[in-house]
Amino acid sequence: xxQLPDILKEIRPEFDFxxxxxxxxxxxxxxxxMVTLVSTLDKTYGISIQGTDIVPENFQNLQTIxxxxxxxxxxx
Amino acid sequence: xxxxxxRKRISGISAVVPARERSFVEEMRNFNFxxxxxxxxxxxxxxxxxxxxxxxxxxxDLAVFGVQSLFDRGLLARDEVDALLLVTQSPDYFMxxxxxxxxxxxxxxxxxxxxxxxxxxxGFVIGLIQAFMLLDQESIKKVxxxxxxxxxxxxxxxxxxIYPLIGDAASITIVERDARNxxxxxxxxxxxxxxxxxxxxxxxxxxxxxxxxAVLQNVGDNNLRAKDHLLMDGTAIxxxxxxxxxxxxxxxxxxAGVPIGSVDYFLCHQPNRFMLQKLADKMKVPYAKMPNNVxxxxxxxxxxxxxxxxxxxxxxxxxxxxxxxxxxxxFGGGLVWxxxxxxxxxxxxxxxxxxx
Numbered sequence: 001x002x003q004l005p006d007i008l009k010e011i012r013p014e015f016d017f018x019x020x021x022x023x024x025x026x027x028x029x030x031x032x033x034m035v036t037l038v039s040t041l042d043k044t045y046g047i048s049i050q051g052t053d054i055v056p057e058n059f060q061n062l063q064t065i066x067x068x069x070x071x072x073x074x075x076x
Numbered sequence: 077x078x079x080x081x082x083r084k085r086i087s088g089i090s091a092v093v094p095a096r097e098r099s100f101v102e103e104m105r106n107f108n109f110x111x112x113x114x115x116x117x118x119x120x121x122x123x124x125x126x127x128x129x130x131x132x133x134x135x136x137d138l139a140v141f142g143v144q145s146l147f148d149r150g151l152l153a154r155d156e157v158d159a160l161l162l163v164t165q166s167p168d169y170f171m172x173x174x175x176x177x178x179x180x181x182x183x184x185x186x187x188x189x190x191x192x193x194x195x196x197x198x199g200f201v202i203g204l205i206q207a208f209m210l211l212d213q214e215s216i217k218k219v220x221x222x223x224x225x226x227x228x229x230x231x232x233x234x235x236x237x238i239y240p241l242i243g244d245a246a247s248i249t250i251v252e253r254d255a256r257n258x259x260x261x262x263x264x265x266x267x268x269x270x271x272x273x274x275x276x277x278x279x280x281x282x283x284x285x286x287x288x289x290a291v292l293q294n295v296g297d298n299n300l301r302a303k304d305h306l307l308m309d310g311t312a313i314x315x316x317x318x319x320x321x322x323x324x325x326x327x328x329x330x331x332a333g334v335p336i337g338s339v340d341y342f343l344c345h346q347p348n349r350f351m352l353q354k355l356a357d358k359m360k361v362p363y364a365k366m367p368n369n370v371x372x373x374x375x376x377x378x379x380x381x382x383x384x385x386x387x388x389x390x391x392x393x394x395x396x397x398x399x400x401x402x403x404x405x406x407f408g409g410g411l412v413w414x415x416x417x418x419x420x421x422x423x424x425x426x427x428x429x430x431x432x
Binding site for chain 1: 113116117119120121236237297310311314315317318319350351354355357358
């Protein structure tokens with residue numbers, strides 16, 4: 001299964017997502033990228049991230065996204 | 077606010093869409109974004125085709141075309157129209173009311189009640205609530221509810237947040253009394269403290285249009301927009317819908333005593349496919365029961381997406397012998413969110429026609 005940094009890199013190939021602590025503030029993800037990421041994560045892990053969880057705070061960095069995935073029952 | 081109505085029904089729906097079609101793939105070069113990112117967006121959001129008017133076409137043009145077509149085919153008679161209710165965010169003028177312009181162009185008599193209602197994406201449910209209230213008057217037997225917007229004319233072609241999703245359309249819904257005493261339930265919520273989430277900042281009395289308000293500015297994410305243009309805080313709107321709409325619908329169903337499984341179709345406003353799929357997931361409703369194909373064929377035309385969803389997906393059933401339990405839900409500018417539980421069936425017409 002693809003790793004989270006690889007999934008992010010497919011959406012924005014120009015960035016290294018292992019070095020940033022805030023993807024939004026660093027201009028690496030915008031709101032539409034977040035939507036694309038949620039759709040990809042849903043398909044990759046067979047989950048449906050709740051609409052109310054699709055907020056910038058949950059997509060700040062690798063740790064917050066992993067926490068969201070764990071909340072959805074994904075074992076990382 | 078909760079409402080219950082009796083002895084009211086929809087007897088026909090005609091949706092009018094501009095013949096002028098635009099393709100997302102052709103338009104995406106307008107945006108300052110790599111093609112690959114735009115194509116991913118297309119797949120997730122369901123952007124594909126949309127219908128927009130020529131730059132000179134107004135809401136009254138779409139409305140008059142649609143109603144006249146009903147007159148011409150004998151589906152509606154001039155002297156049957158007791159009230160003409162127009163829901164729009166893009167009137168022809170500040171004054172007079174666009175509903176009066178439509179009345180005059182259609183040659184309706186002077187006893188016709190004409191009302192403009194300034195409401196956005198919840199405007200189909202709000203229009204029906206208003207139409208049902210009018211029908212409580214003995215003198216009003218038939219209401220022509222017109223929903224329409226031409227907001228493509230107020231969007232920036234350089235704004236990826238708005239431009240690819242906006243469509244123009246109008247719908248004509250005939251509302252009248254029903255001999256049967258079937259209850260119709262509705263719930264409506266409004267929150268003006270969040271009114272700036274979806275707005276056109278300039279052009280009204282607060283900020284009149286000037287050469288300065290027409291200047292494109294970089295508003296972030298490489299989007300260019302002027303103050304004369306429609307703006308939307310997409311993230312805030314998305315979260316508003318996911319947070320507020322499910323409990324509204326659940327409360328409506330509970331009040332009506334109708335289990336969620338007994339609803340044949342959830343006919344929701346359609347901003348994009350992703351938002352509706354997340355809404356369906358949250359409510360545990362199968363996607364097949366919540367059509368999400370309007371935005372990909374016509375774009376988001378505000379309050380007209382619900383009648384378009386009906387005419388696009390349910391025409392055969394509703395003009396045949398079927399009667400369906402539907403739950404309609406609109407949400408958007410205001411902010412406003414509204415839902416209505418209503419049986420639909422036995423329509424005299426349920427169609428989409430091209431303008432011109």
